[in-house]
Amino acid sequence: xxxxxxxxxxxxxxxxxxxxxxxxxxxDYESVNIEYIEQAFExxxxxxxxxxxxxxxxxxxRIKGILKKYEHKLKCFKDGNDKIMRHPSRGFNDKWTLVDxxxxxxxx
Numbered sequence: 367x368x369x370x371x372x373x374x375x376x377x378x379x380x381x382x383x384x385x386x387x388x389x390x391x392x393x394d395y396e397s398v399n400i401e402y403i404e405q406a407f408e409x410x411x412x413x414x415x416x417x418x419x420x421x422x423x424x425x426x427x428r429i430k431g432i433l434k435k436y437e438h439k440l441k442c443f444k445d446g447n448d449k450i451m452r453h454p455s456r457g458f459n460d461k462w463t464l465v466d467x468x469x470x471x472x473x474x
Contacts, residue, residue, distance in 0.1 A: 383455075404432055413439045415467045416453045430469060440467040 407413055413436055417426065433440065443452040446461030451471055454462075 400428075400432070403429065407432065407436050407439075410439065412441050412464075414464065415440060415442045415451070417451075437468075441465065442467040442471070 413433070441464040442450055443454065443458070443462050444450045444465045445452045445457070446459070450465060451467075452458075452462065
């Protein structure tokens, strides 16, 4: 979904509130999803990384290869307790801020 000043995309074509359910996704849709993600990165003035730490390392590394050329656009959320890499579904409020993201945060 592209908005006037940015695009919203998801790392996976299949979304679930339970990460364990991601194993049920259809791999045929993933390559199409990557095309949408690449276009969203190109069209956006900032890219907010809001995936959880840990899991799905292979997919994150694949996306990292695409993201490298957009490092100057990368941001992530920091909550009011100074925890970074927060997902907006985890209690987003007015104390959260955007900070620069780098791949060393997760050792990718």
